[in-house]
Amino acid sequence: MADIRPFQAYRPAKGLEAEIAALPYDVYNREEAASEVKLHPGSFLSIDRAETQFGPQVDTYADCVYEKARDMLQQWMRDGRFVQEDAPCYYIYEQIMEGRSQKGIVACASIDDYQNQVIKKHENTRADKELDRIRHVDTCNAQTGPIFLAYRNQAALQQVIAQVIQGDALYDFTAGDGIVHRVWVVSDRQQIQTIRDTFAGMEQIYIADGHHRCASAVKVGLQRRENNPAHTGEEEYNFFLSVLFSADELKILDYNRVVKDLNGYDRETFLEKIGEKFTVECVGETPLKPEKKYEYGMYLEGEWYRLTAHEDIRSRDAVEGLDVSILQNQLLAPILGIGDPKTDKRIDFVGGIRGLEELERRVQSDMKVAFSLYPTSIYELFAVADAGRLMPPKSTWFEPKLRSGLFIHSL
Numbered sequence: 032m033a034d035i036r037p038f039q040a041y042r043p044a045k046g047l048e049a050e051i052a053a054l055p056y057d058v059y060n061r062e063e064a065a066s067e068v069k070l071h072p073g074s075f076l077s078i079d080r081a082e083t084q085f086g087p088q089v090d091t092y093a094d095c096v097y098e099k100a101r102d103m104l105q106q107w108m109r110d111g112r113f114v115q116e117d118a119p120c121y122y123i124y125e126q127i128m129e130g131r132s133q134k135g136i137v138a139c140a141s142i143d144d145y146q147n148q149v150i151k152k153h154e155n156t157r158a159d160k161e162l163d164r165i166r167h168v169d170t171c172n173a174q175t176g177p178i179f180l181a182y183r184n185q186a187a188l189q190q191v192i193a194q195v196i197q198g199d200a201l202y203d204f205t206a207g208d209g210i211v212h213r214v215w216v217v218s219d220r221q222q223i224q225t226i227r228d229t230f231a232g233m234e235q236i237y238i239a240d241g242h243h244r245c246a247s248a249v250k251v252g253l254q255r256r257e258n259n260p261a262h263t264g265e266e267e268y269n270f271f272l273s274v275l276f277s278a279d280e281l282k283i284l285d286y287n288r289v290v291k292d293l294n295g296y297d298r299e300t301f302l303e304k305i306g307e308k309f310t311v312e313c314v315g316e317t318p319l320k321p322e323k324k325y326e327y328g329m330y331l332e333g334e335w336y337r338l339t340a341h342e343d344i345r346s347r348d349a350v351e352g353l354d355v356s357i358l359q360n361q362l363l364a365p366i367l368g369i370g371d372p373k374t375d376k377r378i379d380f381v382g383g384i385r386g387l388e389e390l391e392r393r394v395q396s397d398m399k400v401a402f403s404l405y406p407t408s409i410y411e412l413f414a415v416a417d418a419g420r421l422m423p424p425k426s427t428w429f430e431p432k433l434r435s436g437l438f439i440h441s442l
Contacts, residue, residue, distance in 0.1 A: 344357060
């Protein structure tokens with residue numbers, strides 16, 4: 032029984048949506064964020080990464096940074112850059128990337144559903160990354176970056192979405208990266224009830240992206256419960272900002288690996304070792320993008336190879352059967368000595384959005400060998416979450432990214 036509620040969002044005043052909408056705070060390092068804000072001072076990144084309002088001598092996590100974020104958000108609200116909806120409602124948020132559309136329902140999800148594992152996770156979070164967003168949410172008294180949730184297709188929801196998008200869009204703009212963003216308000220009482228009732232009938236919803244934002248929002252809510260003797264469960268801090276997509280519309284990109292050295296092996300011995308677990312085929316200089324599960328590309332010394340996992344190392348286990356797990360357990364760990372990819376400085380990860388050319392560039396600059404992977408499927412993600420298990424790090428790369436600043440959930 033998922034409690035997915037309409038809410039009274041703060042949102043950009045009409046005409047400011049393209050200026051305010053920003054990529055998530057965590058896709059930038061500090062230098063990149065400062066550069067982006069300098070070019071686009073009206074971007075919500077100014078608030079999401081308020082250290083951009085200070086010189087490099089100010090620590091990213093200083094108290095004054097979070098206070099600045101709060102002050103700027105309140106000022107933008109006073110100035111009319113944000114307006115609040117008159118009544119609780121849902122929104123339909125469509126993104127179009129390279130001709131592919133995905134349409135999500137913007138709503139607030141329950142922290143109890145997260146605690147009770149109705150909303151399921153598939154990766155661990157880091158305490159330091161959680162603390163940053165806990166302080167940001169708590170100080171701003173608002174959630175500003177939505178959590179990317181996914182659900183198994185529901186005909187009733189698809190029907191409501193199809194009806195709503197026949198009307199005029201509230202926002203319709205193309206961002207600098209070419210991705211189209213459209214938003215519609217769902218204010219019809221019957222449509223609102225259908226959405227809420229349909230989600231109430233679901234036993235599982237899944238975090239696709241935004242585990243740290245989600246865990247942070249939940250912890251803020253739980254702390255406020257403790258601090259509120261009059262707590263009823265209906266307060267806004269009991270819910271977190273989300274966009275929920277049907278799994279059928281989502282696309283996960285490959286998340287590739289590059290490694291700094293061959294762990295002491297020469298090329299011939301390295302290939303021989305791989306051949307014990309994989310069929311190895313040299314395909315020349317043309318980049319190899321795997322076309323099916325259990326197939327990998329490898330770039331080494333100017334040539335691409337196709338690696339195909341032998342039958343005996345494949346698995347039906349939800350985690351061990353993932354392509355990223357097979358590569359880690361059968362090649363990266365035993366041959367290249369990458370025991371813990373979370374901490375080993377010899378490995379790096381390259382999102383599929385950067386293309387195979389980036390793998391070649393890294394090998395030609397600071398790495399020795401690269402591996403391209405077949406993307407993890409959304410249903411593999413569901414299977415891992417349903418089993419109460421966790422994926423290896425860097426298993427999924429979702430595109431397009433949800434924009435921050437289009438919807439604000441005030442606590």
